[in-house]
Structure formats: C-alpha cells, structure tokens
Amino acid sequence: MSPRTLRSVLSAPLEGHAPESEGDRPAPTLRIVPAEEALAGRLGRTTRRALDLIREQSHDSRPAPDHWERLADSAYAGFARTALEAAAARAAAIQAGDIRYAADKAFTAEEIAVLGRACRVALLRDEPWLPELLERLLPAIAVAPTPARTLPSQALLFELARSAQEFPTPEAAAALRAVRGVVRHAGVPKQLDRALKRIDAALSERPEVAFRLPDLGFGPDGVHRAPFGEYEARITVGDDVMLTWHRQDGRELRGMPAAIRRDRPERLTELRALLKRTRAHLTTLTRALEATLLAEAGQPYGRWRAEQAEHPIGRPLTERLLWEVEVAPGQWRSGLPVEGGRRFIDAAGEPWAVADEDAPIRLWHPARAVPEEIRAWRGHLTERRIRQPFPQVFREIYPLGPAERKTRSYSGRFAGRGVRFRQVYALMKARGWEPAMLGPWDGGHEGVATRVIAGRGWRGRLFLEYADPARQEDLAITGQVRFERRTEDGWRAAVLEEVPPVVFSELMRDVDLFIGAGG
Template structure:
C-alpha cells in the first residue's frame, strides 16, 4: 500500500550531512524561483534549490525579509491568499484554496530553499560552528516562515521533503550538549502542527523518530497529542494514506516475535489482537507469567504496536470510505500491489466490494480473494480479474440497481461478513421531485431541532467545518461545509441557533446546498448537476446529524411538561422513515427470522411490532421510541450503557440505533420477566 518515495533511512544527529557553503543570498534564489536572471553569479541562476546550489546559514531576519520580497512579486490573488494565511485569524482561518494557490506559485521553490537553509543552520549548531543556546536556533518570525514552507511542501507531497525532515528534525530536537533542552522547540511543534493540517505518513514517521530521542520531559507528551491528530487527519488525504508502513507484519497479516520461551502474535482482522503461544505453537489464554516477569519492556512494546496497528486500521478505513467518491478509481495492478496485498490493508479490502472495468464503461463487482487475484460476485461465483491496467474502484450502491443491492446484502449476511464501514447496507439518497423544483437547494432535512453541542462535535468528527453558534452578535445563524475528497465539490448545511430551552443549547436545520470548484473559486451548482455519489454522501451526513442529535431521539424529552418542541418531538420521533431507517428495516428483515423471538415480532410500516405477555409494542425504526397498543401510549425506556443486541446476534454493520432496537425487542418480547419498577409502572398504567 506504499506509493510515492520509499520510506527514508533515519539519519542520527552524528550522521547529519554538512551542506556545501557557497555565497548565494536568498534574494538571488528568489530570482531563480521566479525565472528571472540572477543578480549574482551565473551558476546561481541555474540552481533549482538550496540543496543543489549549496547555501550558507542566513543572518537573522533575512528569511522573513526574503519571504516578503517573494510575495511582493507574485500575482494579486496569490498575495491575497498569503495575507489570509499569515493573519491566521480565528474567525477567518485560511481555507484549502488559499494554501493551494500559494503551493501552485513560486513559493513552492522558496519553501524548499528556506527549509534547506534551516537544515544547514541546525547542522552548524550540532557541529559547534554556531554557539548553542536553548530555543534560540530560529527567531519567532523565522519559525512562522518555516511553518508555511513545511505546509506548502506537505500539501504538494514533495518527494524531497521526507529526507530533509529526517535531517532537520533531529538536529533541532536534541541539544549538541548533554542538556535536556532543544535548539528549537518552537520549530518542532510548528512542524507537528503543519503535519496535522497536511499529513503524510513520512512526516508522522519523522516526528515519531524525534519523539524517541528528545530529552525534554514535556515534549514527548505534546508530540503524542500531535501524532494522534495527524493519524486521524491522514484519513482525509486518501492519496497519501495508503503509504502507511506495514509495521513489520508478514504477508499473512501476522506479526510474530519470540519473547523468551514464548511467541507473541499480533493478528490483523476486524481488529488487531495480541495472542501468546508456546514455541511448539500451542495457544495460551493470556500473557505468560515469565513474560511479565522477565520481559516487561518487550511486553510494553508489543502492546504499543497493537495500538499503532489499530490506529493504522482506523486511518485506512476512513481513507477507504473517502475513496467511495473516486469515480475513475486506479489501475488494478497498482491496487493489488498497494492495497490488496498489504499486510494491514488486505483484511479491509477483502471485506469490501470492488468493481473492475472489464470493458469500456462496463463494470463488474466482486469481493476480492487471494490477494485480489480473483473475485467473488454477489451470487458467490468466482471470477478472475482482467489486465493490470484495468480500472478498479470501490462499489457504491447509488450506482447499482435495487436487485444488485439486495443480492450483495444477502451475500454478506450469509457469509457473516461485517464490512469496515457501511457499503452494501449504505444509505443512498437520490433527487426528489421537490428538490428538482427548488433546483439549487434541498429542504429535505430542514426544520429539525438538534442538540447543538453534540451536533458541533459531530461536524468535526465527519470533517465538516463550522463556526461556533451562540447567543452573541452574529452567532444566531451559520453554516457548516464539507469539502469532498478530490476538492472539486463541497456541501453546505445552514443552521440557526435556538434560544436555550430547559438549559439545552439547540439548533435548527435549514437548506442544504452544493458548490463546484472553478478557477474563480466555489460556485453554486444546480442539484441535478451534482454527481450522484457526491449528492448521496453529503445528504447521508446530514441525515446522520439529524438522526443522532435530534431531540426526537431523546426518550425522556416528552417528560419535560409543557414544551414548545413537543409537537416536533412526536412528529419526528414517530414519523416517516429516513434512508438510514429504511436500511435498518432491511437489515431487521434479514436478521429477525434467525432469532428466538422470530414468532413474536413483525415489521409493520414504520415500526417493529413486538408481542409480549403483558402488551404489544411498536418500536419506531428511526428513533427507537416505543408506543404501546391499543392506545399508542408512550413507553420510555432509557437505553443501557451496554447497548447489546441480544443473543449474540451477528450484525452486518455497526449501528447503535439498530442494536438499541434489537435490545428493546428482546426485552419487550419477554416482558413477563421485566422487573424494573419504572417500566412496569408505565406498562400497567396504560394496560
């Protein structure tokens, strides 16, 4: 699953290379990057970077002055973007477009130059050519310039950057003396923040290497926080996420290590699990006492490796889900080498449906087996892939027929195959006649009342950008936006702050709109022009926001007495099913016949109807709220923290609401065994 440059070999501080020193000013190099004749030596005019020409450490202040000189000579649009980036205001942060304009300009060459100059200065400090002083290697304005340079290089995914970071970071993270201080703690953290914004696996690896050698007590803790955010952010850069290292796992997805008289195995499947075995292969139930006693450090390393493997699986899963929008896909040969045969990637790819272009415009779907050499179709029949140059992409149900979707859902259920994320059981959203009438906006999810704090957290979890709403000037209206992978489309959800009710901060939803990226920026698009996958994925997110954060999903809301949102709670809590609830209904239709309560349950319209000994109950498939027959009296059951489905029932996908509905169904089917006085009081009062 590795692409781009191979992982660079780590360079220790003692092996730092000394750059060749020549007399070339930053202003000369700026002229080179702008394609202008050099005001100095002729050889300098042919230099493409500081590493090629050789540079000397720049005097204090010259780095920032050189950046100002470069920016002044760029076009007006790029200069405007740069000023937004440099200001970095909380209420008006730079967008991806601002960074991309800067990265597409002559600043890219300047970025390499100043980073090479920084590496030269750091090497000189390590060699003793420049006197050492803690945290004085770079001034504050220089750190800011270098941070912008690193961000531009990371955004461009420059092939030269990993090797440079391997030289620069160790040299600024450890003093050339036995001191626990750093030549530039500020630059270490600036690089880490840059990698959070534009992550690459190589930048994360360089920071992890530095984390292992730094002597300062507080720096590793902060780097751990940075690295956690970098790992999460990698998932949003699908084009680089698959370069994550294999961590030493074998082709079979197993990491093996002999520890004393035992063997540790970390196996990649749905999760990363650590097991212990005797050297003859016999499995053990837990960690051997001898390992705990004699090899505590190695045991800690193995447990840390499990955590890293799980983090990689999470990152790759999110990256694959983002790749659902990749219409053209990639070549089959590259996919096999980088994903299907990768020790960490294979367990994910084998549980997902892929489609191969077997003829121009003709795609065939299948589950990969044998490292992707063959596929199994929805009927369970094997078929061989085509040529190495054939296109392959993830199958998306919005491109499939209802019959194909049903067949894949049957296949996965029969095979007890749980996918890394919803794919066969994924909700799909297509244009409605009402949306064709409104043309540029959708009111499908308008006028819902949501818990705002929970909504704001979900925005961040799903990569939506939103300003904070609240009871202040300008805080009553806002929008959340999500730029889709590929950065060609983005969705917009408009929200309004609602005056606090019962000490709850609430928000109401409004329109959903779409924009297409053009040379002039983002331009509003008609809904009919939005690709079906883009439309479906954005609307799926909005449906998720409503389903998870709506007050209709709160079973206790109705007990608040007089409340102006009570009508909404009842309407949304028992109303028509959303696309996610329809998928839930489909899954229940497949699962319930296999349960011990099959003869006491039935799907009826919007509800799962459960016949108990005391009453008959109707569980809404959207909200999981319960009504009791014959008078539709409401039954409040607060979900337990366990949220178990009951009977160890296999679920084809993770869905908290589906598990909740099933757990309530099992409870109510055996209502004669209920002992909770609050539940019994409600049942008996309405009987």
C-alpha cells in the same frame, strides 16, 4: 546558503541566553527564525513573494497551492529539513534534561510558524526522511519529561497537525495517532481526534500517497513473528491487530510468560511499540478508504493490488470491503477480492478476474447500485458473516426524491428542524464541515455550513437560522440544502439532478446525522 552556513545560523546561541542557575546545563538555543529570514533574502523574487504571501496567511485564508509548490521547488526544501531537525534536537534536549523544562515554552510563536511552513513543504514534497523525523519529534513535544500532565509545546503539536491537514500523508497521520495514545494532557486527545478526522478525509485527495503502507516485517500471511528465546510473539492483522504468545512448537499460551516481562523488558517495549504503530497505520488506511467512497474515477487495478490487496497489513482490510472494476467503458462490476486481489467473488459466489492491469477500481457505494444488487450483497455479507471496517454495504443512502426534482435547485427535506447548535457545531467540524458561528449578536442570526468533497469539485451548503434566545437558548433551525460545483470561475450553483448520486447521498446523510444528534 550552503548547508554548513545554515547549520551554523541554526545552532548559534541567542544573545543574552544564560543558565537560570549554576546547576542548569543549557543546550544551545537554535535560531530557527533568523535562519529562515537569512534564507529568504537569498530566494528569487517570485519565490520570496510566495513566501511573503504564505507568511501573511490567517486561519481564514489559505495561500494558493502554487505558492506552496513554488516554495517547495526552491532552496526552502533544504531549510525545511534543517529546521525540523533543529526542532527535534531541542525537544530531545528537553527530554534529556539538558534544557530546563517549562510547559508550552519549548518554542516561541514565531518559531512555531516557521516550523509549520517547513513541515508543510516537506509534506508537500513527500520527503522520505520526514516519517522518521516526525516519529522522534512528535512524542518529544507531546509528553513532559516529568510526570506532569503538561507538554513541551502544545502549540507546535497542533501546528504540525494542521500542516498534515493541508498536505496529508499516511505516515504523518499514523505518527499523530501514536502520539494521541501517549499524551497525558486531558484536552489534547480530543483536539487531535478532530485533526485526524480532517487528515483522513484530506488523504482521499492525495491518492498517490493515501494508501501507502510501511514494511513492518509482516509475512505474506499477515503475521509478524518475534522470537523470545523459547517463546514466540505473534502480531496478527485481521479484524483487529492482536498480540499472542506461543511456544516454539506452535502452541498458543493464555498470556505473556512472566519471564519475558522480567528478562526482556527492552524487547517487550519494542514489540508493544510495533503493535501500536501497526494499529495506527491500519486505522489511517481505514479512515482514508472511507473518505474515498465518494471517488468516481478510481485507481489502476495493478497498483491497487500491489499496494493494498497483496500487502500483509492491508489485505485483511481490503478483503472485507466491496470493490467495483470498470470492465468496459462506463460498465462497472462489483466483487469481494480474494487471493490478494487476484480474483473476485460476485454476490452469487461466482469467481471472476480482471483482465486489464490498468482498469480503474474503486470502492462500491450503494448509491450507485440498483436495489436488487444492494439486497444481494447484503445477503451475501450476512451469510458469510463478514464484518466490514466501516458501513459500506449497509450504509444509509439518500436518493433524490420527487419533491427535490420539483424544486430543482434545493432540498427542503430536512428544513425546519430544531437542533442544539453548540452540539451540532462540534459534530460538523468533526465531519469536515465549516459551520458559521450563530448566536444572539448582530449578524449572528443566520449562517451557512459548507463541506467541500469529491476532490474539491463539489460543495454542499446547509442554511441555518438562530432561534429567538428568549424562547430557546442555543437553538438553531435548519433550512435548505443546496449544492455547488467548482468551475474555472469559482463555485456555481448546481441543479440537484446534476449532482452525482454519491455526493448527494453522503451530504444528506451528514445533515440527517446532525439533526439526529442535535435534536
């Protein structure tokens, strides 16, 4: 199907569509669903089969990655852009008043399913046009064109968020964060927060895109300077992203000059948008980095330095985290980066440099370190008053204990604890776990919560039992924690001593958190 034919199918009005009243000015209704069906008839047999399997998916069953890859390598990739552009055009028409606004009626359920598939294909391909389109589409479907606290399509907003959970990019995460800050609906921000936590965790599994940062006009010193006549606005990236105002001679003002607000409102709006966008990208990078604490292999040092350590937005964050480089096979050396990652400082304050541009570098984790090294780094950061963006050097660690070495296949360290299940259920979802539903019904008396981590190579399992509701409503009792390793034949139960120390520590840290929060 040629692009011209596809556009004509998309832009044709629906049969029977007419203005609701003489005063309406309806834009053409875009035929997204028929366009996909027309394209499907032209796909090859194997690709059509992949599309059919993807269409049949449910929330509990995901199609195999190779189905998405087959679809992404076909003519569907061109359709994805056309369909998403059509959605953005319709949303813009609603915002402009060319289509009458009705809450959550901008798209049908069938259209939302098609747009979700289109977005997943574009995200999987990491299309260069997608970030700009999402920056237009997401706000237009998330905020009503009226003062109402509704939105044009809550369902499409969440479907696009689910797409980013499956095939995350930092730009999609940043766009969703920006929308989260402007949506008026009371319940949507919490839903987006949960989705963003899953996206951030999933980014660690796409290292080729996870740490990408945009060029937002910042100088090497991490400052974006915007002239406003006799004044200058400066956005500075440090522990936080700050906006300050200065005279041309460099003197800082206490606040924004009244003349700016009065005479330059459009420029001021653009500046504030840049401020929000910078914060969103920095938050996305922070969360993605924390998720990579479990990484064992690392990334090439030269690439890390170019994409993160020397980037004006990433540098202030990178230099507050502790890294380790494989300086010899199996031998890792830890240090704090300085000078844009060209050198490192060890715990004693001595500088050292990396000789090999291809040497693997990864975030340091205390579970891989000996107690003397942990104490030394904690003292170093305390003395230099370095505030880390997330707990790293002072992170709680959970080493394998004598009782667990004896039981070998399971840990009973946190067994027998009572927790409020509904509260813990929400926390588990937010931490990337898949909890089973427990309750006073047949089959609801026991279940297993699972979390897959470390590049989807390891899985933790927390056993839960629902207490007698006659004695204590909504009370669950924790059981054993077991670990499994992914093999070619599926998941295989693992002996605890086989589990990487970081994997064991992070999952046990989660379980301890659940007990503390739900006890």
